[in-house]
Amino acid sequence: MRLELLTPAEMADADRLAIAEGPFDGIGLMRNAGRAVADVVLERFPAAAHVQVLVGPGNNGGDGYVAARILQESGIAVSLWASGTPREGSDAAIAAEECPLTASPLAEFEAAAGAVVVDALYGAGLSKPLSGDAARAVTLITEKKLKVVAVDLPSGVSGESGKVLGSAFRAAVTVTFACKKPGHLLLPGRDLCGDLIVADIGIRSSVLDTVAGRIFENKPPLWRDVFPKPAVDTHKYRRGHAGIFSGGPTTTGAARLSALAAARAGAGAVTVFSPGNALAVNAMHLTSIMLRKVDDIAELAAVLGEGRSSAFVLGPGFGVGEKARDFALAILAAGGRLAEAGAEGLVLDADGITAFRDAPQWLFEAAARAEAPALVLTPHEGEFVRLFPEIAGKEDLSKLGKARAAAEAAHAVIIYKGADTVIAAPDGRTAINSNGAPWLATAGSGDVLAGIVAGLIAQRMPPFEAACAAVWLHAEAGSQLGPGLIAEDLPAALPRVIKPLYLSPDAG
């Protein structure tokens, strides 16, 4: 399965290129698309006695005319409701001519109890909010709780952003073509799509290769090639050393969650760097994880000078303030010297992010230095606004667009967390995660994620791939654990989600 996600504009390019290169012309692709939709209706709703097909004026409607014809030919009662008429000479006009059904105006649409609805009003060409007859149809169908099969996208959902324009159908199944689009994975789009089926309609993969940009669905094939695998003759320091900064005596748990996660992600050694007054409490709860006193910038400089740690986590439970800023900047500044000893990255999370709310530029400039260790920022929505207020306020940007702009501005890998976590690199690569579960919304869950990222970077995994892998593993662990999950469970669940990555090339 392809991991590339095509924006609606890229998909339109793919369409044009596919038609130019063959083997199918425009109406050929449309017939294949409409047949795929009809097949799904017949498979999913074999007992459907009545299908109401709603068609728009563009190619999405064209797919709907084809589906309506095939469904009628299969013996089902089909009614057709049209908003506008296809442009003369268009593929959709041919599809409409080939359809023996007479369309009624959408303005007269009534939702028939028990009917299955095929939503072929608007797809990739959605250009303005749903209103008038289309919005009315959404209301009627939603009220009657009819099952909806959406063509390409539920009408009203932006294929680019997953946002709802005006109102939108909630589909039981969505049939899209050739590959997924960002709006199928970003919320609320993902939720409104229901089950997502990607149908092959005869667009050559070489066409998709030509058009595909740098947006991906986050799945193991995206990063498995660089996922760390210990060599037979390895030893613990070759597997990397992660350093996790602890907060004061009453806020040490978050760092220990990160530390445990870094170790479970495969770092050969992990040390908690703790203020002196929290050493005792940390010591009581650490076993395989090491502990060292780091109270001030001088003690931090000594640690950095030794060059043992290759990845750091700063922020969970650390406290917001000057100390967090000074520590983060010291680590980023030490990169050149550390690079020889292998320092690879700083994961700045939680308080570490908030500490820079009044001076994000200091952080971004430090990360921009060529020799600086890679910076990975892991904001949830609230933290994102603090660090990137301007980008966060841009209503026209999708979550993906915001993450990408932030990565560029901060010279950092951004993990923009949430139910539809987006990972973005400063070079423009972006991935959308989709294997999470709401059980992950629990205190400490983010601390574990930060630790996994550091654990992977400590093993020399490149930062973007490490971030993607960490998000996937964290989400997979959360999905497998399910109800009752607390953050403490997540590190312990990592072995069982990591092991399949080594066993089968198709895992995940």
Ligand SMILES: NC(=O)C1=CN([C@@H]2O[C@H](COP(=O)(O)OP(=O)(O)OC[C@H]3O[C@@H](n4cnc5c(N)ncnc54)[C@H](O)[C@@H]3O)[C@@H](O)[C@H]2O)[C@@H](O)CC1
């Ligand atoms: N991508 C592909 O390879 C293929 C795409 N096909 C279909 O083509 C679709 C895209 O077709 P189009 O580009 O014609 O776009 P659409 O059919 O999605 O919509 C375009 C038309 O609807 C109007 N419109 C958009 N939003 C509106 C709104 N809210 N209210 C009123 N009018 C609105 C536009 O002005 C335009 O006239 C895809 O979604 C897919 O279903 C298929 O035909 C097969 C091949």
Ligand SMILES: Nc1ncnc2c1ncn2[C@@H]1O[C@H](COP(=O)(O)OP(=O)(O)O)[C@@H](O)[C@H]1O
């Ligand atoms: N509804 C959800 N579905 C899937 N993942 C979620 C959901 N809500 C939160 N998460 C994930 O859980 C983690 C929560 O992190 P964060 O907000 O930093 O919490 P904390 O600070 O309590 O650790 C993030 O990785 C986030 O993506």
Ligand SMILES: [K+]
């Ligand atoms: K649609």
